[in-house]
Amino acid sequence: MKTIGIIGGGQLGKMTILEARKMSIPTIVLTTEHPSPASEISNDYIVGDLYDDEKILELANKCDVVTYEIEHINVKILKEIENQGKKVYPSSNVIEIIQDKSKQKKLLNNYNIPTSYWEYVDKNNLKIQIEKFGFPVVQKSCTGGYDGKGVFILKSKDDIKNIIKEESYFEKYIKCKKELAIMIARNTNGEIKTYPVVEMAFDEKTNICDTVIVPAQISKEIGEKAKKIAIECIKALDGIGIFGIEFFLTEDDEILVNEIAPRPHNSGHYTIEACTTSQYEQFLRAILNYPLGDTTLLSNACMINILGEDGYHGKTKIKNEEEVFKLPKTYLHIYGKRETRPFRKMGHITVLNKDINKAISNAKAAREKLKIISDSLG
Amino acid sequence: MKTIGIIGGGQLGKMTILEARKMSIPTIVLTTEHPSPASEISNDYIVGDLYDDEKILELANKCDVVTYEIEHINVKILKEIENQGKKVYPSSNVIEIIQDKSKQKKLLNNYNIPTSYWEYVDKNNLKIQIEKFGFPVVQKSCTGGYDGKGVFILKSKDDIKNIIKEESYFEKYIKCKKELAIMIARNTNGEIKTYPVVEMAFDEKTNICDTVIVPAQISKEIGEKAKKIAIECIKALDGIGIFGIEFFLTEDDEILVNEIAPRPHNSGHYTIEACTTSQYEQFLRAILNYPLGDTTLLSNACMINILGEDGYHGKTKIKNEEEVFKLPKTYLHIYGKRETRPFRKMGHITVLNKDINKAISNAKAAREKLKIISDSLG
Numbered sequence: 001m002k003t004i005g006i007i008g009g010g011q012l013g014k015m016t017i018l019e020a021r022k023m024s025i026p027t028i029v030l031t032t033e034h035p036s037p038a039s040e041i042s043n044d045y046i047v048g049d050l051y052d053d054e055k056i057l058e059l060a061n062k063c064d065v066v067t068y069e070i071e072h073i074n075v076k077i078l079k080e081i082e083n084q085g086k087k088v089y090p091s092s093n094v095i096e097i098i099q100d101k102s103k104q105k106k107l108l109n110n111y112n113i114p115t116s117y118w119e120y121v122d123k124n125n126l127k128i129q130i131e132k133f134g135f136p137v138v139q140k141s142c143t144g145g146y147d148g149k150g151v152f153i154l155k156s157k158d159d160i161k162n163i164i165k166e167e168s169y170f171e172k173y174i175k176c177k178k179e180l181a182i183m184i185a186r187n188t189n190g191e192i193k194t195y196p197v198v199e200m201a202f203d204e205k206t207n208i209c210d211t212v213i214v215p216a217q218i219s220k221e222i223g224e225k226a227k228k229i230a231i232e233c234i235k236a237l238d239g240i241g242i243f244g245i246e247f248f249l250t251e252d253d254e255i256l257v258n259e260i261a262p263r264p265h266n267s268g269h270y271t272i273e274a275c276t277t278s279q280y281e282q283f284l285r286a287i288l289n290y291p292l293g294d295t296t297l298l299s300n301a302c303m304i305n306i307l308g309e310d311g312y313h314g315k316t317k318i319k320n321e322e323e324v325f326k327l328p329k330t331y332l333h334i335y336g337k338r339e340t341r342p343f344r345k346m347g348h349i350t351v352l353n354k355d356i357n358k359a360i361s362n363a364k365a366a367r368e369k370l371k372i373i374s375d376s377l378g
Numbered sequence: 379m380k381t382i383g384i385i386g387g388g389q390l391g392k393m394t395i396l397e398a399r400k401m402s403i404p405t406i407v408l409t410t411e412h413p414s415p416a417s418e419i420s421n422d423y424i425v426g427d428l429y430d431d432e433k434i435l436e437l438a439n440k441c442d443v444v445t446y447e448i449e450h451i452n453v454k455i456l457k458e459i460e461n462q463g464k465k466v467y468p469s470s471n472v473i474e475i476i477q478d479k480s481k482q483k484k485l486l487n488n489y490n491i492p493t494s495y496w497e498y499v500d501k502n503n504l505k506i507q508i509e510k511f512g513f514p515v516v517q518k519s520c521t522g523g524y525d526g527k528g529v530f531i532l533k534s535k536d537d538i539k540n541i542i543k544e545e546s547y548f549e550k551y552i553k554c555k556k557e558l559a560i561m562i563a564r565n566t567n568g569e570i571k572t573y574p575v576v577e578m579a580f581d582e583k584t585n586i587c588d589t590v591i592v593p594a595q596i597s598k599e600i601g602e603k604a605k606k607i608a609i610e611c612i613k614a615l616d617g618i619g620i621f622g623i624e625f626f627l628t629e630d631d632e633i634l635v636n637e638i639a640p641r642p643h644n645s646g647h648y649t650i651e652a653c654t655t656s657q658y659e660q661f662l663r664a665i666l667n668y669p670l671g672d673t674t675l676l677s678n679a680c681m682i683n684i685l686g687e688d689g690y691h692g693k694t695k696i697k698n699e700e701e702v703f704k705l706p707k708t709y710l711h712i713y714g715k716r717e718t719r720p721f722r723k724m725g726h727i728t729v730l731n732k733d734i735n736k737a738i739s740n741a742k743a744a745r746e747k748l749k750i751i752s753d754s755l756g
Contacts, residue, residue: 001696018396021419023699024712024725041399041419276707276730290703298676318379321401325668329654334402347402352654 001025002288005063006038007050011335011345012069012264013038015272019280025288030059037335038069053077060086065287067241069263071098072144089188089287090241090262097237098262102142102169111236113229114256116248117172126160129170138171139164174256176248180216181267182230185242185282188289193282194230195275195295197223198267200246203307205343211363212267212303213356214274218249226255233260242283244268266305266348273331273350274301299329299352302359304367306333306347308340314374316340323369327362329353332370339374346372379403380666383441384416385428389713389723390447390642391416393650397658403666408437415713416447431455438464443665445619447641449476450522467566467665468619468640475615476640480520480547489614491607492634494626495550504538507548516549517542552634554626558594559645560608563620563660566667571660572608573653573673575601576645578624581685583721589741590645590681591734592652596627604633611638620661622646644683644726651709651728652679677707677730680737682745684711684725686718692752694718701747705740707731710748717752724750 004020006013009031017027017038030046031039039045044062048055051074060066060081066088078092090098097103108115121139122129130137135157141150141164152164153173179202183195199216216223230245237243237260244265246258268279277285277293285292308316316338324332329352337346349366353359382398384391387409395405395416408424409417417423422440426433429452438444438459444466456470468476475481486493499517500507508515513535519528519542530542531551557580561573577594594601608623615621615638622643624636646657655663655671663670686694694716702710707730715724727744731737 001699014399018399021392021396021714022712023710024696024714040421043418285703290700293703294707318402321379322668325663325671329672332401334400336399336402 002064003028003043003062004284004287005059005066006030006042006069007056007059007066007073008069009033009036009038009045010069011037011337014041014335015269015278015333016069016264016280016283017041019278019284023284025284028059028062030055035336035338037337040336053080057081060084065089067263067283067287068095071095071262075099087287090237090239090243094237094239094241094262098260100142101140101259102167104260105169107236108233108257111232113232113236114254115258116174116256118169121163121168121170126163130154130160133170133172136173138173139168140171142167142169174248174250176250177253178216178218178249179258180218180226180247180249180255181212181265182226182245182247183242183265183268183271183279183282184230184234184245185279185286185292186234186240187286187292188240191292192231192234193292193295194227195268195271195279196297197226198270200267210305211360212270213360214270214301214303215297217356222249222253222255229255229257233257237262241286242268242279266345267303269333269348270301270303270350271295272333274299274352300354300356300359301350301352302356302363303348303350304363305345306349306367306370306372308342308344308346309371309373310342312340312342312373314339314376316346317373317375319371319373320369324349324366327351327366330362330366332366340372380442381406381421381440382662382665383437383444384408384420384447385434385437385444385451386447387411387414387416387423388447389415389711389715389725392419392713393647393656393711394447394642394658394661395419397656397662401662403662406437406440408433413714413716415715418714431458435459438462443467445641445661445665446473449473449640453477465665468615468617468621472615472617472619472640476638478520479518479637480545482638483547485614486611486635489610491610491614492632493636494552494634496547499541499546499548504541508532508538511548511550514551516551517546518549520545520547552626552628554628555631556594556596556627557636558596558604558625558627558633559590559643560604560623560625561620561643561646561649561657561660562608562612562623563657563664563670564612564618565664565670566618569670570609570612571670571673572605573646573649573657574675575604576648578645588683589738590648591738592648592679592681593675595734600627600631600633607633607635611635615640619664620646620657644723645681647711647726648679648681648728649673650711652677652730678732678734678737679728679730680734680741681726681728682741683723684727684745684748684750686720686722686724687749687751688720690751691719692717692754694724695751695753697749697751698747702727702744705729705744708740708744710744718750 003026014037028044029042199213201211203210244261334347381404392415406422407420577591579589581588622639712725
């Protein structure tokens with residue numbers, strides 16, 4: 001079987017490799033440290049900076065298909081690998097567009113895919129520009145944003161002095177009913193499969209996607225519309241692999257694309273237990289150009305992130321995991337990160353239940369019990 | 379979390395460790411070779427003979443709970459480990475009984491659990507003894523039997539000269555309607571969970587369990603009876619861990635216990651995709667004394683073994699795996715054994731389908747396409 005090279009050693013790589021191991025598909029990981037969640041179960045690994053061109057070339061030389069579990073990587077070196085005739089999925093063109101959120105928006109707008117209204121920040125004309133948007137207004141860095149970083153919400157004139165300095169754009173603040181997401185896969189034959197529309201809830205403190213409810217509690221029409229837009233997105237990108245498409249559902253039931261992740265996504269973790277084919281197996285199928293798998297939802301589900309407890313830095317300690325096992329149809333995922341930090345993504349829990357409210361309450365109960373701490377407060 | 383030490387580096391260890399990795403439960407494997415299916419994904423491994431007492435003690439020293447994925451191990455050293463205060467699950471008492479099929483039978487008979495009628499082979503009285511049983515009669519080695527080895531069926535007087543020489547017993551040949559099996563788990567608190575009754579079909583050529591059909595196509599009464607007997611078995615054994623109980627269903631709808639496997643079992647592979655909790659996660663829960671998981675069957679299923687193609691010895695090559703991905707709800711498991719041999723267990727395929735006949739035909743279609751071969755015929 002073909003060997004897959006993965007740039008990044010985190011949990012998305014790990015969960016991909018767990019699926020690959022099931023089928024004995026060989027993997028090799030470029031990781032900044034070993035052991036890491038992904039490198040400790042891959043067939044081989046290279047320790048190095050994820051921006052180190054030589055290390056990426058070394059990885060490419062050792063595998064048949066290059067992919068990545070993070071989007072902050074050097075596009076130039078991916079292009080070089082492609083020019084050498086090696087497959088990179090999603091392609092360098094896709095990641096180039098995704099990395100710069102303004103390019104993402106431009107592409108989507110060119111294809112008439114709805115997004116919130118936006119404009120590049122014009123530093124020479126700041127006041128007039130902001131007046132046009134009104135408060136609150138969202139400012140986003142073109143590049144480098146992640147899990148709430150690179151996003152600044154200006155609530156009043158007082159915030160103007162604190163605006164993001166690097167290249168950025170203003171975006172209309174969307175008062176949304178819900179944030180939705182869809183996982184969608186496309187293989188090199190152009191076959192496309194969408195997963196159910198899910199609903200995301202974000203932690204107010206950390207702005208990290210916190211809880212995923214499946215299926216989203218929305219009308220059938222809105223669900224179909226979201227799926228249609230997701231398909232348009234992946235076609236516009238000419239994307240091969242698996243993608244998480246995030247949406248705003250506005251108060252007027254408009255669906256706007258917020259952003260696109262070119263990889264397995266937090267909002268798709270639930271697929272491991274709740275769908276016929278997990279997002280990770282689907283990812284492998286897509287980039288190895290196998291037929292895509294069935295995406296039927298087998299059960300309603302709630303996924304909740306397990307973050308490092310506030311106040312704790314240092315060697316990871318897991319507390320009260322037995323409490324999680326007491327809850328029905330509750331699945332514990334611990335990523336195996338050796339060091340915990342406040343709000344670091346350390347694991348997740350998925351709960352299945354016919355009754356979505358029970359799934360949510362059980363997931364919350366599990367998270368309240370389970371603690372990721374370290375020996376000493378730090 | 380507690381570290382689990384596993385004696386054996388094969389596919390049962392591998393699939394257990396895949397579940398352990400999900401939760402970052404640390405594992406260490408004693409394996410005769412590395413890489414092996416289990417040792418290449420465990421946190422640590424020891425290379426050594428599985429009968430080497432020193433290596434087993436080394437394993438025990440490095441973990442909190444000792445278990446095994448094969449039953450042919452030295453009981454004495456397990457007793458020594460237990461005497462040192464370390465947990466061994468299933469306990470040395472259990473494995474001691476299981477290893478000697480005549481002891482297994484005796485125990486079951488003591489608890490009035492039905493088995494086929496049997497007698498120790500009396501070499502001084504062979505002819506009279508065989509006459510009593512009549513032909514065909516089954517002869518089984520007390521110890522060392524596995525996947526059809528250690529079993530001899532005497533069809534006529536001509537076979538008497540070829541009987542098994544080591545300690546053995548005769549067993550009444552059961553003309554059975556079906557062979558059934560149940561996975562059953564029990565934790566240290568005495569909590570018990572049973573899985574659905576499955577139906578096993580054996581390959582005539584190799585006598586290896588070949589196809590598992592879930593649920594068994596039997597009446598509800600027979601299913602309930604089999605479950606009741608399985609519970610009696612695990613209680614009689616005082617077993618902690620997960621057990622595969624194999625049954626004969628006679629033409630008179632009697633249920634006889636054939637034998638007991640004190641570990642995850644081929645007939646339970648289907649649980650990975652078809653049940654809420656897989657046999658592997660259940661195994662971990664049982665030996666770590668967590669509450670046991672829900673065993674609900676989510677879909678009808680058929681599991682089929684993938685054996686090394688006849689005629690091929692050497693470095694494993696997988697052919698036509700893409701054909702498997704074309705089939706709906708079909709899951710490919712390749713164990714990652716580096717060397718193939720004729721009829722060696724190299725993987726399995728599970729197919730889910732509401733319609734059990736479709737599951738069976740898709741599983742057979744998958745197996746017809748997929749071939750495990752090597753570069754050269756050998």
